[in-house]
Amino acid sequence: MAESLFSVRSLRVTVPDMTRKPLFGPAPRLEILGGVSFDVARGAVLGIVGGSGSGKTTLGRALVRLIEPSAGGILFDGRDITHLDDAAMRPLRRRIQMIFQDPMSSLNPRLTVGRIIAAPLGARAGDPRVAEALDQVGLPQSFARRYPHELSGGQRQRVGIARAVAMRPDFILADEIVSGLDVSTQAQVLNLLSRLVSDLGLTLAFISHDLSVIRRLCDRVLVMRAGVIVEDATAAQAFEHPSHDYTRELLAAIPTPDPSVRWGRPPAKAGEMSAASRKP
Amino acid sequence: MSVFLSVRNLSVRLRNTRERLLRSVDIDVPAGAVCGLVGESGAGKSMIGKAVLGVLPRAAEVVEGEIFLDGEDLLAMSPDRRRKAIGAKAALIPQDPMTALNPSRKIGPQITDRLVDILGWPKAGAFSRAQEVLSEVRIPEPERVMRLYPHELSGGMRQRVLIASAFAAEPKLIVADEPTTALDVTVQKQILQLIAELQARHGTALLFVTHDLGVVAKICDRLSVLYAGLVVEDTSVEDFFAAPDHAYSAALLAATPRHDAPESSLLPVPQDVIDAVRGQVAAVDAGWVPAQGRRHG
Numbered sequence: 001m002a003e004s005l006f007s008v009r010s011l012r013v014t015v016p017d018m019t020r021k022p023l024f025g026p027a028p029r030l031e032i033l034g035g036v037s038f039d040v041a042r043g044a045v046l047g048i049v050g051g052s053g054s055g056k057t058t059l060g061r062a063l064v065r066l067i068e069p070s071a072g073g074i075l076f077d078g079r080d081i082t083h084l085d086d087a088a089m090r091p092l093r094r095r096i097q098m099i100f101q102d103p104m105s106s107l108n109p110r111l112t113v114g115r116i117i118a119a120p121l122g123a124r125a126g127d128p129r130v131a132e133a134l135d136q137v138g139l140p141q142s143f144a145r146r147y148p149h150e151l152s153g154g155q156r157q158r159v160g161i162a163r164a165v166a167m168r169p170d171f172i173l174a175d176e177i178v179s180g181l182d183v184s185t186q187a188q189v190l191n192l193l194s195r196l197v198s199d200l201g202l203t204l205a206f207i208s209h210d211l212s213v214i215r216r217l218c219d220r221v222l223v224m225r226a227g228v229i230v231e232d233a234t235a236a237q238a239f240e241h242p243s244h245d246y247t248r249e250l251l252a253a254i255p256t257p258d259p260s261v262r263w264g265r266p267p268a269k270a271g272e273m274s275a276a277s278r279k280p
Numbered sequence: 281m282s283v284f285l286s287v288r289n290l291s292v293r294l295r296n297t298r299e300r301l302l303r304s305v306d307i308d309v310p311a312g313a314v315c316g317l318v319g320e321s322g323a324g325k326s327m328i329g330k331a332v333l334g335v336l337p338r339a340a341e342v343v344e345g346e347i348f349l350d351g352e353d354l355l356a357m358s359p360d361r362r363r364k365a366i367g368a369k370a371a372l373i374p375q376d377p378m379t380a381l382n383p384s385r386k387i388g389p390q391i392t393d394r395l396v397d398i399l400g401w402p403k404a405g406a407f408s409r410a411q412e413v414l415s416e417v418r419i420p421e422p423e424r425v426m427r428l429y430p431h432e433l434s435g436g437m438r439q440r441v442l443i444a445s446a447f448a449a450e451p452k453l454i455v456a457d458e459p460t461t462a463l464d465v466t467v468q469k470q471i472l473q474l475i476a477e478l479q480a481r482h483g484t485a486l487l488f489v490t491h492d493l494g495v496v497a498k499i500c501d502r503l504s505v506l507y508a509g510l511v512v513e514d515t516s517v518e519d520f521f522a523a524p525d526h527a528y529s530a531a532l533l534a535a536t537p538r539h540d541a542p543e544s545s546l547l548p549v550p551q552d553v554i555d556a557v558r559g560q561v562a563a564v565d566a567g568w569v570p571a572q573g574r575r576h577g
Binding site for chain 1: 464465468469472479480491492493494497532533536537538546
């Protein structure tokens, strides 16, 4: 598959289980990822979904080499990066960017927005690439002089996106980046991401616990459970003809804004209710 | 059905800046009904629940209004009587099961303390009642769980404990403040079904605070949509999802992603709608229009 940007084979991640560590000697290993294999096609938007503790964040972090895999292999653009050391990874880091969940903790509160975006470029806040990135995420140029605490949640998340796209990456990993936002802001950020992906030819991996968001944004879905991939399909397939029971269970648990299917009991009759709610 | 909770013309503001948090809010919760309070963060939905339970933050004060609980005006009572009246008739299901339980005390006493110390139940009666409600929320081996500490339970189990605790004294009103936002989607469904089932079985009135219109559609009978402390729409769930009346609530619904309609475009709330609802808030503050003009359905 020459078209794959990422190719992951039997990737395993284990961590020492400190709760069961004997007084002397090494702790037993706890398996977080139990051998996952998948490909990310160039230009694809891949959704990674699962419950808490399913390993979706660990998978993302192993993919961008923030966590050392204990077995298996990762090919990035045809090159084996599984165990590259920091110095060898460095030239690739520009091409692999991340957007984080909580912009309040991933944006330095003491730097202006301009300097935050310029820092990874090794440039000054006045660099034209900073202006271009602000423009791409729909923030006015005056924001370069502001500090993160002066911005709203959605604006901060745009700064995080601007910092990533300013590097002109091939690949962006977005980990739960809309989960703290109100629906309207969430819609703005999702629309922005879709536009950037098609305008800049990005490849995106989008980690979320929210299937409705994944359905909107992604063309392929990995459903994770207990450290393994239980479903790997196109978004349309996974949502309309899920092959695994767990995917079906997740889909059935989404609260769709449709009162005709109720959880518990049918709504009280509108007539009874209005009679009851008349002012005393 | 009689109205069990009736909030009338309630205005709350910050003590120091006088910034208004709630603007002449009217809300009715009939006995045994589920009413949703929806809005974006900062809209004041939790503030209403806090006012009803008499636990407004120190920085906030009631400017005017009445809160009738079972026909009695809570705000006209002495603080001591108010506390007793609320304690006997209402309870809270809090948002975060991680912080709402005391980590250094066992589950059992955390449920029975309130019954014994505040409501004056005998100890044995409180103990058996705790067992009963824990099994009602489908916690296996309630007697064993009562001897465990919160950290020994999963998030979903902790939320069940808090639900059991809320229902323990058979309150007539429960305020649920985003009780499932910290939970996985599959656990969320179980917990919401459980709350809806207990609510229906005991005929408890439920004031359900949430930011998720999907959750409202699943369990509420009525809903009030808030913007900047102003109720912009107050209607039945069926009417709302068929056709929202206010432009802002319609826009909020259009911004909610749906997995079953992926082709429909996801629309952020348009700026002109925000400008219009801000204008409405300003007009209410200036006294030009009543806060809740339209009530229907």
